[in-house]
Amino acid sequence: MATAVFLGFILFSLYLAIRSKKGSSKQDVHDFFCASGQFGACLVFFLTAGEIYSIGTMVGFPGGIYAKGPTYGVWFLGYILLAYPLGYFIGPRIWAAGKRYNAITLPDLFKGHYGSRALELLVGTTAILFLLPWGELQFTGLIAAFKGLGWNFPPTFLILIAAALAFTYIAISGVRSSAYIAVLKDILMVVAIVVTGAAVVSQAGISHVFHVASQHVSNTMNTRQLTFSMSTMLFQSLGFYMLPVGVQFFFTANSGDTIRRTQMVMPLYMLMYPFLVLASYYALSQHLHLASPNEAFFAAATRLLPEWLLGLVAAAASLSGLLVLAGLCLAIGPIVTRNLLPGMPESRQKRGAKFVIVVYLAISIVMTLLTPNLMLTLINTTLYGVTQFFPGVLVILLSLRVRAVAVALGILTGQVLAIILYTCQTDLGGFNLGLLCLVVNVAVMIGVNVAAKLGGVGALRHSSPHGRA
Template identity: 25%
Template sequence: MNVDSVTLGVFVGLFVVFVLLGFLASRFRRGDLSSLNEWGLGGRRFGALLVWFLLGADLFTAYTFIAVPSGYLAKGSLYWFAVPYVGTSFGVALLTMPRLWTVSRNRGYVTASDFIKERMNSRSLAVAVALTGIVAELPYIALQIVGLEAVLTVLLLGLNLAASAKEITEIALIIAFVVLAAYTITSGLRGAVLTGVFKDVLILLTVVVVIVVVPLTTGGFAHAFQQASLLSPTVNKALNKASGAIPYLDIPNSKLAAAFLSLAIGSSLALYLYPHAINGALSSQDRDKLKLGTSLLPIYGIGLAIIVLFGILVYSVPGALDLVLHFHNGALTVPALIAYTMPDWFVGIAFLGIFVGGLVPAAIMAIAVANLFVRNVIGEFAKLKPKTETALAKIISTVFKFVALAFVFVVPATYAIQLQLLGGVLVTQTLPAVFLPLYTNKLEPKSALAGWGLGVLSGILMELYANKFGPLISSVYNTPLGPIYIALLALAINLLVTGVGSGIAYGAGWRPSDKVKNEELLSLR
């Protein structure tokens, strides 16, 4: 393993640069950071390139570098669903985010719940959507923490500090999150943008170098796939046995097709319902820059496709594969692959890229949650002055990061991807309230609220039943068509209740509010 004091020195040195960028960002495009619009949305002054990096920071997270390759190693091609999911999610974004940005700029909205409250004329529905977004972000931030732990585990093993790994990891995580909280309070979304640029440069460098060097030095993809065909049954059963999961090799391929397709579709619908994705979109300087920045995001999708293949390349590196199996932890796949194939100095660069690849999204998510909690939960029951609102948001963003730590303990590390999928089950139930009103005002708010409630309840019950009320290792539910992503099943119930209820209400004489007119969604360029 090529991890030594040089690796540690590069890692720490780049982390110092990362921290300085986070704090200095408060001077970037200066604004009054006591205003929630400036602190939480960067004053809506980010151009196409910064929007691209900011939204990319939401995408290139521990989900990309840790969870997807880990799932691919443990359950095979099923987890290739992440590639089409990323490609189609940008289409969803282009259909929805420019409209939401337009009406938000017109009327001064900071969150999607601000829009729902006026468009649907329902405070209850706005609060329900806000709370759902807040809860859905918790497992997503926890996923970032799993990524941080994976990097630290391999780093400490290489430095022969395995005996004290648990204590050192806990201290390192606390220090990292304290630093993250400090620069988030100081710089707000500006800090996330600049550190996001730094993070993405490191990660893109890592992806390009690893995908070129490792195949050239280990016999190429032909050798890797050959080894995978020989060893995958053993690896698959070892990792799944440790987690209590069903090996994918025991599931007929015809059944996996339904799971693959539904996971891709459900995840693409969910991504731009997450508060952090909406928050990033609303920070754009104008509608056209948002469109351009979003249209460039498929470049990140290419990087994701490459990273998924790291779950195959690890088969051609015996030391890395042995390390993963020794700890029964698929989350170590990419850090182990890099540690056993790259020079010590480059390992430091790559590890820092993955490490801050968890910290930056965590900051963006915490800011988005704080905006929602202050504006659409507390703000609905207490009138807050603008400065008080921002000060409270800064505190909440800090608390939220540490609350998310609890979710790490409910999912086996190999199946960290389930943290993101669990959040998707919940946040997808806000689709009728967030996306559909961008195109129609014919949804009756009480019906939408009932649909949301039944969608969330059914989603939670199916998750519990699918996992036999134990650790979270699956987010699909067996149906006559095969395993289907629970988010889509719950959404079908949600849409049925919302649609039927709205039809009945319309027939009984209900008419929509005209507080936000349809033309306002497109009136500002």
């Protein structure tokens, strides 16, 4: 029964992808990747939420609570809630900048504003490098979800099917497919999480679950943990919308006001998290022997829900991972064809991006199967790297006059320093190393820009409020 329900929702998602193509059969590159900026608040809301509340919501957060207790949730929830007000103000400005420079990708913004090919290449190349591990994260999350539900499919089979589905969604109508499927995915995910949490309350009781769980996890934070939580909340809220896929989704909106409306209601999704905590605590209270903390939510669902609801849970988890995978592909494809390959005409960019997407999926599959630990370790560096774009983006949004070379050296310094500190496991007393690197990034950018002006380096290209040297 569970398998039938699961397959039914997967088939329905393919129907939605086909339905999304209605009225846009001949898609140019802008429509394929950014829906020609036609989405209203509803589709932008679900598309953005589909990227934020992914399979990590059902795997990573409950697993963290299961392993580390409620202190884990402080920074996890805090940075998301802090990011939404920031998105309310910078989201519409990113959208406006995208319109101004006819942008599809994040590097397009840097190219348009700074007029620097070198900076465009730096942003495009490092964006792809830091995004590469995320494909494997989605595959690994899907494997963990199905294992937690007791479905012991061979990992290779699951990965190949997931990659094929993600590419199919993209090939049908690009970002429009993702937006339509995101509506189904979010409904299924919310239902799965709320139903599982409600089943915990009904069958075990809140007080019992919390009492037993409190004997296994700590409810207090020491100074180091508090420092980590506060610094991480600040750092990750700044980097929340610097992921290339998030910027690209802003470009799908039909107005800046549409983005403001979506940011105002986005916090409603946080109402899911108490139910995730209940599922995690239930797994603790029942002394379930899990192969990994990431199976906590699914272990609770398996124990408490009937077969047909497990099919719904599996569909929600699968679509969560597939949508993020599709979003990554939609971001990486045009970065290669528009920003890294010189002079490719727009008429060929969509076809070229599809080829890039196939290559990216193949690389992700190989890395998942051959070097899983390496890539999952590198995932921790993603936000360290992409958040270094924030100062450069802020310069664009505020139309400041800063030289491209200063921005480039700031980004490169921050990213290299982050990799060094992370690789060497440098102890900063709990202080988030990415935030330190961001401060160094800003200092280098300001220092180089001031030095260049004082030195009268006229040959260096710099930005103007209209993006020209």
